[in-house]
Amino acid sequence: MEILYLLVPMTLVIAAVIAAFFLWSVRSGQYDDLDGEAHRVLMDDDEVESHDQ
Amino acid sequence: MTANQKDCYHCGEVIPARREVTRHIDGKKMSLCCEGCAAVAAVIHESGLQAYYKKRTARPRPVDESTNYLPQAFSEIFDDDSLCAQLVESDGEMSVAHFIVQNMHCPTCAWLIERRLGALPGIQEVNVNFRTQKLSLRWKQEQLRLSEIVDCVQGLGYSVVPFGRNAYLETIRAQNQDLLKRLGVAGVFGMQVMVIAVALYASAWSSIEIAYEELFRRLSLLLALPIILYSAAPIFAGAVRDLKQKSATMDVPIALGLLVAFVASLSATVQSAGEIYFDSIAMFVFLQLSARYLEHGAYRRMTDRISALTAATPSYANRMSDSESIDSVEVVPALRLQVGDFVLTKPGEAFPADGTIITGRTDVDESILTGESDVIKRDVGDAVFGGSVNVTDAVVIEVTNRSDESALAAIVRLLERSNANKPRGRRLTDMIASKFAVAVVLIATVVGGFWFWFGSPAWLAHTIAILVVACPCALSLAVPTALTATINSAAKHGILLARANAVIALANADTFLFDKTGTLTENRARLASIELFGACSEDDALRIAAALAQHSDHPIAKALTSAQAESIAMAQEVRNIHGGGIIGDVDGSTYRLGSSDFIESKISGPSPRLTSVHTGLVTYLNRGEHTIARFHFDNLLRADAKELIAWLDRSRIHLALVTGDRKSEADRVGAELGISEVHWQCSPVNKLDIISERQKSGRCVAMVGDGVNDAPTLATADVSIAPASAQHIAKVNADVIILEDQLNLVAVARDIAQFSAKIMRSNTVWAIAYNLVGVSLAAAGFVPPLAAAVGMSASSLLVVGNSLRIMSYKPKLE
Numbered sequence: 001m002e003i004l005y006l007l008v009p010m011t012l013v014i015a016a017v018i019a020a021f022f023l024w025s026v027r028s029g030q031y032d033d034l035d036g037e038a039h040r041v042l043m044d045d046d047e048v049e050s051h052d053q
Numbered sequence: 054m055t056a057n058q059k060d061c062y063h064c065g066e067v068i069p070a071r072r073e074v075t076r077h078i079d080g081k082k083m084s085l086c087c088e089g090c091a092a093v094a095a096v097i098h099e100s101g102l103q104a105y106y107k108k109r110t111a112r113p114r115p116v117d118e119s120t121n122y123l124p125q126a127f128s129e130i131f132d133d134d135s136l137c138a139q140l141v142e143s144d145g146e147m148s149v150a151h152f153i154v155q156n157m158h159c160p161t162c163a164w165l166i167e168r169r170l171g172a173l174p175g176i177q178e179v180n181v182n183f184r185t186q187k188l189s190l191r192w193k194q195e196q197l198r199l200s201e202i203v204d205c206v207q208g209l210g211y212s213v214v215p216f217g218r219n220a221y222l223e224t225i226r227a228q229n230q231d232l233l234k235r236l237g238v239a240g241v242f243g244m245q246v247m248v249i250a251v252a253l254y255a256s257a258w259s260s261i262e263i264a265y266e267e268l269f270r271r272l273s274l275l276l277a278l279p280i281i282l283y284s285a286a287p288i289f290a291g292a293v294r295d296l297k298q299k300s301a302t303m304d305v306p307i308a309l310g311l312l313v314a315f316v317a318s319l320s321a322t323v324q325s326a327g328e329i330y331f332d333s334i335a336m337f338v339f340l341q342l343s344a345r346y347l348e349h350g351a352y353r354r355m356t357d358r359i360s361a362l363t364a365a366t367p368s369y370a371n372r373m374s375d376s377e378s379i380d381s382v383e384v385v386p387a388l389r390l391q392v393g394d395f396v397l398t399k400p401g402e403a404f405p406a407d408g409t410i411i412t413g414r415t416d417v418d419e420s421i422l423t424g425e426s427d428v429i430k431r432d433v434g435d436a437v438f439g440g441s442v443n444v445t446d447a448v449v450i451e452v453t454n455r456s457d458e459s460a461l462a463a464i465v466r467l468l469e470r471s472n473a474n475k476p477r478g479r480r481l482t483d484m485i486a487s488k489f490a491v492a493v494v495l496i497a498t499v500v501g502g503f504w505f506w507f508g509s510p511a512w513l514a515h516t517i518a519i520l521v522v523a524c525p526c527a528l529s530l531a532v533p534t535a536l537t538a539t540i541n542s543a544a545k546h547g548i549l550l551a552r553a554n555a556v557i558a559l560a561n562a563d564t565f566l567f568d569k570t571g572t573l574t575e576n577r578a579r580l581a582s583i584e585l586f587g588a589c590s591e592d593d594a595l596r597i598a599a600a601l602a603q604h605s606d607h608p609i610a611k612a613l614t615s616a617q618a619e620s621i622a623m624a625q626e627v628r629n630i631h632g633g634g635i636i637g638d639v640d641g642s643t644y645r646l647g648s649s650d651f652i653e654s655k656i657s658g659p660s661p662r663l664t665s666v667h668t669g670l671v672t673y674l675n676r677g678e679h680t681i682a683r684f685h686f687d688n689l690l691r692a693d694a695k696e697l698i699a700w701l702d703r704s705r706i707h708l709a710l711v712t713g714d715r716k717s718e719a720d721r722v723g724a725e726l727g728i729s730e731v732h733w734q735c736s737p738v739n740k741l742d743i744i745s746e747r748q749k750s751g752r753c754v755a756m757v758g759d760g761v762n763d764a765p766t767l768a769t770a771d772v773s774i775a776p777a778s779a780q781h782i783a784k785v786n787a788d789v790i791i792l793e794d795q796l797n798l799v800a801v802a803r804d805i806a807q808f809s810a811k812i813m814r815s816n817t818v819w820a821i822a823y824n825l826v827g828v829s830l831a832a833a834g835f836v837p838p839l840a841a842a843v844g845m846s847a848s849s850l851l852v853v854g855n856s857l858r859i860m861s862y863k864p865k866l867e
Contacts, residue, residue, distance in 0.1 A: 004265060008272055015245050015276065022237040026230050033182050 061086035063094040063210075065112040079103070089116025093210040097165070100172065105165045111158035116210040131199035143194060147177060150199065152188040154181065155212040166206055173197055173205060188213065232287075232349055236342040239284035243335035245276045250332035254839050273331040274322045281315050285338045287345075303529050306490040307341065310524025317517040328514060328838045330521055333845055337526050340849050344533040370405035371397040376412065376449055394452045398443045406439045408450030415446040485528065485821065493523040493828070500832040511834060518836045522827040527848040531816035534856035539809040542859050547793035548802045555788030558772035559803055560810035561753045565701055566744065566766075568758035569712035569722055572776060573796070574688035578609055580616040587681035594682035598674050600624040601635040601646040609672055610635075612686055634672075645675040652680065687718070690725060693797040698726045700800045707752070711735050711743055711766075740766040757799060774799055804864040812859055816852045823848040 025031070059068045062083040074085045078098045085091040093116050097105055131137060141150045157163060163181035166188065170179045175196025180189045190202065206213045249269050256266060292308030314330040321327030375381040376395040387405035390396065395411070398404055404417075416428040417437055428444050431437055437450060501516035509515070540550045550556065567573055583591050599617035602610035604627045624644075627637035634647015645652055652673045674682040701708060709730040712719050719733035732743060744766060747754045756763070756770035767773035767787050775787035777794060791798045827844055830836050836844070 001262070001265060004268065008268065011245055011248075012272075012275065015241055019238050019241045019279070022241065023234050026234050026237065029230075031230070031233055032226065033180070033185075 059084045061090055061115065062106075063090035063113070064115045066115055086115050089210065092116070093208070096169075096208045100169050102165055102168050105161055108164075109159050109161040113156060113158050113162075113210060131203055137199055141194070141199065146193065147191050148194040150190050150202075152190075152203075152206075152213045153186050154188050154206065155186065155214065157181075157183060157186055157211065159183075162211070165209060166211065169209055170202065170205060173202070229346075229349055232342065232346045235284040235287065236339070236346050239280050239335065239339040239342055242276045242279050242284075243339045246273050246280070246331050246335040249273050249276070250842070253329075257839075267325060270322045270325075270329055273329060274319065277315070277318075277331040277334055280335050280338050281311070284342060285311055285334075288338070288341060302487065303525065305487070306493060306523065306525050307337075307529060309490060309493070310521055311337065313517055313520040314524070317521075328517075330838050330841065333521060333524075333838070333842045336842065336846055336849075337524065340526060340530060344530050344537075347537040348533050371399070373397055373449060376451070390452050392452055392454065396450050396452060397447060398450060399447045400443055400445055403442050404437050404439050404450065406452050407454035408437055408439075408452045410435050410437060410448050411451050413446055413448035415448050416444040418442040418444050485817075489523075489525060489528075489824075493520065496828060496832065497523070504834070509834075515831065515834045518831040518834075518841065519828055521838075521841050522831040522836055522844065523824060524845070525820065525824055526845050527820035527823055527852045528817065530849055530852050530856075531820045532813050534853050535809055535813045535816055535859060538812075538856045538859040539805060542809075542862055543789075543802060543805050544792075546798060546801050546805070546864070547791065547795065548798055548805070549790040549792055550788070550802075555772045556806045556809050557813070558753060559755065559789065559806035562706070562755035562772055562803070564707040564709070564747055564752045564754045566709050566711050566740075566754060566756045566758075566770070567728070568756075568760065568763050569710060569714055569719060570688060571759040572757055573694045573710070573722060573726065574690050577689065578612040578686040579689045580612050581685045581687045584683040584685070585681065586683070587676070587679055589676075589681045591682075594674055596622050597639045597644055598646055598672075598682070598684065600639045601627065601637045601644060604629065604635060604637070609686060613672075613684065642676050646672060649673060687721070690722065691796045693795060695726055697797045697800055698728060700797070701803075702727065704803075709743075711740050737763070737766060741769055744769050774802065801864045805859070805862060808862050808864075809859050812855055816855055819855070820848065820852060 059073065060066065061068055062078075062085050064086060066086050068084060068086045074088055074091045076083050076085060076091045076095060078095055083091075083094060085094060097103060141148045143149070154162075154166065157166075160183045163183040166181045167179050170176055170190070173192075175193040176190065177193070178189075178191040181187070182189075188206070192202075203213055249272055252261075253266065253269055253273075288304055288311065289308050291302070291304035295302050295305050311334060314334050317327070318329040318331055318334070321329050370385055370387045370390055371382045372385045372390065373381045373395040374383070382397055390406050396405060396408065400415070410431055410433050412433065414430065414432040417431045418428050418441060431448075436453070437443075437448075439454070497516050497519045500519055501512055504512035504515050536556060539556050543550050580595075583594055585591060585594060595613070595617050599613050600622035601624050602613035604610075604624065622639050624637040624639045626643075627635060629635055634645060634651040636643065636645050638644070649671070652675050671686070672684045673680055674684070698708060707730075708728050709732065710719060710723050710726075710728045711732045712722075713735055714733060716733040719731045723729070723731040732739070735743070740763070744754050744756065748771070753772075754770045755772045755774060756766050757774045757776075758767055759776050763775075767775065772789065773787045774789040774791065776791045776796065789799075789802050791802070823844070827836065827841075831841075
């Protein structure tokens with residue numbers, strides 16, 4: 001069970017890293033326009049199609 | 054002549070006879086309805102973006118028509134350095150600018166603009182948000198001028214208006230980001246706390262070493278710190294604010310529960326004895342913030358629409374330094390106009406500010422202010438209002454009011470006032486919460502005192518358990534989750550609920566008031582009947598009238614040509630006479646088409662026939678001195694207006710028609726739809742009075758309207774509904790916007806709202822019941838931390854699950 005003394009701090013570090021990553025992604029505006037991205041996924045297929053023509 | 058109707062390749066409208074424009078695009082011969090459409094179609098094909106035509110889900114309006122309402126060719130203005138400095142933020146290398154793009158119809162439009170701009174040199178990042186109609190750019194200014202970017206977007210048939218930074222919108226966006234960050238942190242650390250909580254609960258059955266239990270408890274504390282200090286900070290701030298204002302809302306009991314749970318857990322951890330509630334805290338903060346984040350999203354959508362509205366007023370003006378000389382014209386931003394400036398306004402342009410006409414006379418479309426589609430004649434000395442559209446002739450105006458103080462801006466301010474005064478139903482749960490907080494504290498004190506009096510060593514634990522269990526988690530979610538589900542469900546049916554708290558008012562509304570033009574009827578005129586006076590057949594009269602009408606863009610003329618799409622005769626020597634009608638030769642005779650004033654002024658002596666009662670929209674056709682026909686027009690009823698009215702009538706809702714139009718028109722529509730109460734020739738003030746009167750007599754009033762004149766009315770009604778075709782300003786004021794061109798969605802909206810109100814009621818009852826039972830059990834000392842956590846989660850999830858039923862609700866319309 002001594003492994004807990006390694007695993008527990010690791011939990012803390014990983015949680016902190018995930019939180020920091022999330023804060024960065026919010027700050028860089030990745031959640032500002034959620035609808036737009038949903039449409040953009042579909043539209044990019046069209047681009048390929050138009051190049052094929 | 055053959056009946057060979059063609060649709061425009063670009064906009065899909067039927068091409069009017071003899072107006073067809075043909076172009077060879079990609080080796081194919083294309084038919085288009087106007088030069089504008091032809092130019093846009095060519096640009097789209099040259100850029101290799103023809104996939105637009107396959108993937109678009111809505112068709113644009115004819116380009117010539119849709120861009121008329123904005124000043125043409127103003128892109129060079131963006132080369133002005135001082136203006137550029139206002140609009141563009143630059144960090145030396147890269148520049149950033151924002152625009153509002155008008156006339157976007159479907160997400161494919163956003164894609165088209167992004168692709169086209171992305172292909173320009175120097176562009177680093179381009180983002181078009183279809184929902185907010187915003188275009189954001191990052192580019193190298195030395196490679197690409199702002200004017201070239203504007204030209205490029207206009208070349209695709211869209212209008213762009215620069216959109217400076219708006220401090221208010223920036224704040225909203227920052228709040229949204231802030232809330233999301235706190236939510237994310239609560240999520241990440243909350244999950245860790247839960248994992249540890251499971252280990253600790255398991256230790257109740259198979260004991261773990263004290264050392265490890267201690268480790269886990271301290272770890273929970275450590276992980277809960279960011280949640281309580283960072284994520285929950287807005288909850289505590291809200292509670293402090295409410296206490297200072299002595300107006301208890303939901304924040305107070307929530308903050309109280311959180312604080313007690315945390316302090317008790319903290320002291321238990323430090324003393325290595327007693328219960329910890331970190332898992333309940335984490336779960337609770339996360340659920341709270343989720344609900345707030347979703348609510349805030351709805352609020353943000355509303356402010357985005359207001360920003361699109363502010364861009365709807367024209368931004369540029371042709372200023373003349375000398376009112377006599379046409380050569381002295383220069384294009385300036387409308388915001389730079391001063392009182393006393395002379396401005397040339399061409400046909401098809403909107404007046405950039407309030408003013409007085411000093412040269413020329415013209416017809417003005419004031420529908421953006423009055424909501425009615427008839428054009429009004431304006432002569433020298435007459436006042437014109439900023440935002441109204443000059444229809445027929447170029448005029449010079451002297452500015453009497455700066456553009457930002459113009460009439461349109463005044464209406465916007467009026468709306469803000471109405472909004473502030475709007476009697477909004479205070480949130481039921483807030484009311485409960487204020488009593489709740491007091492009651493909980495009292496109960497906890499009494500119970501704690503009781504256990505202490507009887508010498509129970511667990512008196513403190515019991516008191517804490519009461520305060521934790523009493524934390525109104527499910528209750529605080531009861532309404533917001535139902536509202537968010539309602540908004541999503543309504544959106545699936547093509548209904549935009551702009552203000553979430555209108556749902557309850559919509560469910561309760563017992564009176565529906567309808568505007569006529571544009572709401573129950575379409576905006577276009579339709580030929581209703583032809584009255585003949587001479588030896589001329591109906592077909593001939595229409596054929597001749599249509600031949601003349603082809604040469605005019607007046608709505609009446611369009612109704613005539615569309616009534617006679619085939620075999621239109623040729624008219625020669627056609628003259629458009631200002632303020633009256635058209636003169637031209639058809640089949641060798643001279644005809645006049647126009648209003649009775651126009652016809653009478655050309656014939657000697659009044660014609661007895663023309664003095665008959667003037668009802669509705671009419672136009673006369675004269676040959677020489679003889680009136681040969683009189684055409685009557687009306688506005689077409691929307692296809693599903695009857696269905697909607699019948700449905701509302703069956704639901705025992707009181708209906709009334711409130712219109713600015715004439716009595717005859719109002720009566721006709723009222724009779725046709727079966728609305729017995731009809732108010733005609735109502736000014737916006739009359740409409741407001743009618744609503745306040747009803748509200749005073751205790752009725753809950755819903756207003757359905759589409760014009761600018763309806764806007765104050767929409768803001769005052771308990772709940773307001775606007776169709777998608779409504780003026781921007783009416784939409785901004787509406788609580789509910791019908792996104793598709795289907796009037797009976799009003800009934801769907803009401804049905805969903807009623808179901809939603811039912812869910813809210815059951816949620817609230819359930820949540821209160823849970824808290825009452827929980828508090829009673831805790832008072833008796835039966836609630837350990839595990840039961841508190843499970844109870845809270847289960848009651849909250851039940852509320853969420855109940856709210857989700859709204860998402861799959863199918864409106865029942867028989």
